[in-house]
Amino acid sequence: MVLVVVLKKCDNFMMAPKIIAIDGPAAAGKGTLAKRLAEHFGMELLDTGLLYRAVGRKVLDAFVEIGDDPKFFSVIAEKIAQNLIPADLEVDGLRTDQAAQAASKISTVPEVRAALLDFQRDFAMNPPNRGKGAILDGRDIGTVVCPDADIKLFIFASTEVRAKRRYKELQYRGVEAIYARVLEDMEKRDARDIERDASPLIPAKDSFQLDTNNLDADRALAVVLDYIQNK
Secondary structure, eight states: OHHHHHHHHHHHHOOOOSEEEEEOOTTSSHHHHHHHHHHHHTOEEEETHHHHHHHHHHHHHTTOOOOSSGGGTHHHHHHHHHTOOGGGGGSTTTTSHHHHHHHHHHTTOHHHHHHHHHHHHHHHHSOGGGOSOEEEEESSIIIIIOTTOSEEEEEEOOHHHHHHHHHHHHHHTTOOOOHHHHHHHHHHHHHHHHHOSSSOSOOOTTOEEEEOTTOOHHHHHHHHHHHHHHO
């Protein structure tokens, strides 16, 4: 009942922000939240992780090994990033774990991040399809890509909770997975995101930080809508 009241109240009285920036680690729930906020406000959504997945996928398709040392693939990755087009975000295979791991390594290359920055900012300022505004979800949206966003959110949960969510997701998709391996991969990915020199994963100082350890998607949406209304 509380959720219904909150959503109805927001529909009647809340004006949609022009830009919402959502950051956080993998499987924290930011993707689901971003989609539901986009539907609620009629805004256009960009999952910026797809940009890095698309670049990583193209690098893999070029038979370039993505190792721990970016010197071996950074030049090719930069050229691919510079020529990325919206259609590249629609190809198959971007949601695979292989693409996710490639994206995590690709994102440590400063030249790649710089090449994709204009793409993201253009989307934010000029959302397609005459959207009422833009929602971008990623790792550095509130700190680097859109530091002047109307609303900045940082969504997080413990590594163990996020690994369990990812493990269940893989099982649901029929992908064979071992929880211990999923947890290990997530810890490595978190370390790369947090420790990289270029745009590390940190909450913006003026962001609303939401712990989703004990929140389902409905409750997370209700809390964020309440925050937006009050702000």
